[in-house]
Amino acid sequence: MSDWWRIFLAVLVxxxxxxxxxxxxxxxxxxxxxxxxxxxxxxxxxxxxxxDFVKLMSKETIVPGGTNRIIFYGLPLVALxxxxxxxxxxxxxxxxxxxxxGDLILLIYLLEMPALCDILAGFATRSLYAQVGATREAILxxxxxxxxxxxxxxxxxxxxxxxxxxxxxxxxxxxxxFVALALLLSVPARLKSNPFSIANAESEIVxxxxxxxxxxxxxxxxxxxxxxxxxxxxxxxxxxxPFAHSLVAALVIYILCALGxxxxxxxxxxxxxxxxxxxxxxxxxxxxxxxxVLAIVVALIW
Amino acid sequence: MSIQWIxxxxxxxxxxxxxxxxxxxxxxxxxxxxxxxxxCPRYDAEQMGVLLQGSPKHADILLxxxxxxxxxxxxxxxxxxxxxxxxxxxAIGSCPATGNVFAGSPxxxxxxxxxxxxxxxxxxxxxxxxxxxxGIRQAAKLLAEGKTGKxxxxxx
Numbered sequence: 001m002s003d004w005w006r007i008f009l010a011v012l013v014x015x016x017x018x019x020x021x022x023x024x025x026x027x028x029x030x031x032x033x034x035x036x037x038x039x040x041x042x043x044x045x046x047x048x049x050x051x052d053f054v055k056l057m058s059k060e061t062i063v064p065g066g067t068n069r070i071i072f073y074g075l076p077l078v079a080l081x082x083x084x085x086x087x088x089x090x091x092x093x094x095x096x097x098x099x100x101x102g103d104l105i106l107l108i109y110l111l112e113m114p115a116l117c118d119i120l121a122g123f124a125t126r127s128l129y130a131q132v133g134a135t136r137e138a139i140l141x142x143x144x145x146x147x148x149x150x151x152x153x154x155x156x157x158x159x160x161x162x163x164x165x166x167x168x169x170x171x172x173x174x175x176x177x178f179v180a181l182a183l184l185l186s187v188p189a190r191l192k193s194n195p196f197s198i199a200n201a202e203s204e205i206v207x208x209x210x211x212x213x214x215x216x217x218x219x220x221x222x223x224x225x226x227x228x229x230x231x232x233x234x235x236x237x238x239x240x241x242p243f244a245h246s247l248v249a250a251l252v253i254y255i256l257c258a259l260g261x262x263x264x265x266x267x268x269x270x271x272x273x274x275x276x277x278x279x280x281x282x283x284x285x286x287x288x289x290x291x292x293v294l295a296i297v298v299a300l301i302w
Numbered sequence: 303m304s305i306q307w308i309x310x311x312x313x314x315x316x317x318x319x320x321x322x323x324x325x326x327x328x329x330x331x332x333x334x335x336x337x338x339x340x341x342c343p344r345y346d347a348e349q350m351g352v353l354l355q356g357s358p359k360h361a362d363i364l365l366x367x368x369x370x371x372x373x374x375x376x377x378x379x380x381x382x383x384x385x386x387x388x389x390x391x392x393a394i395g396s397c398p399a400t401g402n403v404f405a406g407s408p409x410x411x412x413x414x415x416x417x418x419x420x421x422x423x424x425x426x427x428x429x430x431x432x433x434x435x436x437g438i439r440q441a442a443k444l445l446a447e448g449k450t451g452k453x454x455x456x457x458x
Contacts, residue, residue, distance in 0.1 A: 007434045027337055029431075032348070036346070036348060041342075041343045041346040041348060041349075042341040042346050042348075042349045043346075043349070044348050044349065045349070045351075048318070048319065048351055051314070051315040051318040051319045052319045052321075052351070054311055054312060054315035055312070055315040055316050055318075055319045055362070057312075058316065059362075059386045059387065059388070060388075061386065062359065062386050146361045185337070203356050204410045206357050207355065207356040207357035210357075211356075211357045212357075212359060213359070213360075213370070214359035214360060218359075218360065
């Protein structure tokens with residue numbers, strides 16, 4: 001296979017757009033189902049996120065007055081493209097793309113793009129509620145990125161490489177416990193789920209950042225959310241679970257990791273109320289930072 | 303061929319995922335209290351894919367309660383105009399149909415029909431949550447068939 005063909009496969013089929021979207025819809029459904037069961041409800045059928053997406057795609061799009069059309073349609077597309085490329089970089093089993101030196105840094109940048117597009121979308125649509133949401137997301141991303149980025153850097157320090165495949169292949173060290181802790185702390189904020197659902201605070205600030213978004217661009221933002229979930233789960237499965245050489249075993253491990261991570265975040269979301277932005281921020285810069293610094297120190301010593 | 307296939311898929315999806323937005327045009331809060339239980343454990347409208355949305359721009363179905371008043375008329379029309387097509391309106395309770403006990407008041411316009419085209423009327427004062435869910439289900443069916451904008455009544 002030529003390199004271009006590999007990139008094409010990785011970005012569009014597996015683990016990129018097609019596989020990522022299917023898994024993302026499955027994970028979104030699992031999230032909603034677990035939430036419903038914890039609240040004593042029955043919950044939606046498994047095809048729900050898919051039909052939500054198709055329905056939104058089939059509706060008329062209203063571009064709010066005073067908003068640039070290119071920015072309005074472009075931001076969700078940029079978010080979609082970057083999260084798809086991020087997915088294709090993660091060395092989950094069956095990924096045809098070869099790892100290269102520095103792909104961890106590229107992955108970090110690409111994973112950051114959806115949040116950045118969200119913030120810009122909130123400001124660009126000129127709705128007061130969306131602007132409040134965008135401000136909150138901007139502040140919160142400074143919070144949750146501290147443990148997230150530092151933990152990934154600790155892994156790179158330990159493996160003495162910035163290539164994902166070498167990081168995965170490196171012998172595990174005690175630092176991995178703190179790395180996992182720091183990453184876990186930042187996951188609910190990345191997914192904007194409950195104690196940290198400050199940016200998209202539904203009913204409090206109407207619909208948050210996406211207040212003015214509708215139909216097709218909104219559908220793409222929902223898809224991006226699913227892909228982000230798939231990418232985070234993939235990152236966890238790759239970094240912390242044993243590498244299986246057979247494809248079936250690897251897929252089972254991946255799905256189990258997904259279930260565990262989704263159950264943790266959804267359980268937390270069902271059990272907690274929304275934090276204030278200053279509390280969430282100080283949480284990340286206190287406990288998140290503590291876990292991340294410990295991870296770096298342990299990685300440097302061992 | 304493929305266009306037909308996409309058409310069928312979008313029809314099914316409109317019926318399977320009706321997102322609703324709720325507006326109180328001047329109700330006594332009775333019908334609004336009955337909408338709440340639709341999304342709570344006993345009735346759980348999310349089984350049918352119904353989600354209560356915070357922004358009218360995300361919604362397919364407008365749930366409207368209460369008679370139209372002088373103060374809310376413009377706001378309700380504005381909210382209806384903000385919803386992307388195709389959209390449906392479900393009028394909940396007797397007030398949006400006739401004005402009910404508020405009819406004849408100098409501050410009340412009465413029925414919502416002259417301002418907003420209603421698709422489904424759910425009768426009752428207030429209607430039970432089952433009836434509201436039936437109204438949403440029938441509105442979703444109308445959305446799928448592309449028949450919104452014509453007056454219908456539900457039998458309950």
